[in-house]
Amino acid sequence: xxxxxxxxxxxxxxxxxxxxxxxxxxxxxxxxxxxxxxxxxxxxxxxxxxxxxxxxxxxxxxxxxxxxxxxxxxxxxxxxxxxxxxxxxxxxxxxxxxxxxxxxxxxxxxxxxxxxxxxxxxxxxxxxxxxxxxxxxxxxxxxxxxxxxxxxxxxxxxxxxxxxx
Numbered sequence: 001x002x003x004x005x006x007x008x009x010x011x012x013x014x015x016x017x018x019x020x021x022x023x024x025x026x027x028x029x030x031x032x033x034x035x036x037x038x039x040x041x042x043x044x045x046x047x048x049x050x051x052x053x054x055x056x057x058x059x060x061x062x063x064x065x066x067x068x069x070x071x072x073x074x075x076x077x078x079x080x081x082x083x084x085x086x087x088x089x090x091x092x093x094x095x096x097x098x099x100x101x102x103x104x105x106x107x108x109x110x111x112x113x114x115x116x117x118x119x120x121x122x123x124x125x126x127x128x129x130x131x132x133x134x135x136x137x138x139x140x141x142x143x144x145x146x147x148x149x150x151x152x153x154x155x156x157x158x159x160x161x162x163x164x165x
Contacts, residue, residue, distance in 0.1 A: 008068050011058060018055055025069060026051070029076050036080050046083055050076040 007024060010017040029050055034043035053075050061071055125133055 008061075008064065012061075015055065015058060018058060021054075021068060021072075022051055025072050028069070029072055032073060033076050033080060037083070042083070046076070046079050050079045053079065 007017070007020045011021055026047065030043055030047045033046045033050070034040060037043050037046060050072070054072055057075070061068075063071060125136060128136065
């Protein structure tokens with residue numbers, strides 16, 4: 001195995017040396033895939049599939065060490081996309097009836113509606129002037145009291161605190 005670096009050059013000379021690239025990037029590619037798929041087992045399968053594709057296509061890779069990681073992540077991303085496409089291509093007559101299906105669809109629709117509403121709200125908030133946006137954020141999200149956000153936003157117009165005990 002080559003010392004720090006030289007993995008790509010060694011593998012380009014002899015594909016047997018690809019194991020060094022595999023050892024260097026296996027865990028990183030696995031974590032990337034695991035973040036995007038539902039189970040560890042699927043992530044393990046897709047990681048293996050990604051490296052098989054990488055070995056098959058390595059003769060066409062003409063990049064440097066620094067580009068190897070992004071090339072591998074691109075392959076992993078494409079492998080994930082392929083997996084999701086295949087997963088959705090189940091013929092209708094082969095689908096299993098799911099008694100909770102309507103509830104799942106309703107939950108998904110509710111999440112989509114909430115996301116659309118959130119996006120619309122963020123769009124409207126971004127249309128506000130900077131000072132108005134700050135007041136809204138401090139009052140709503142940070143739960144500042146009225147006098148507290150006056151001091152943050154416009155100290156000159158802040159009402160005087162009462163000295164009552």
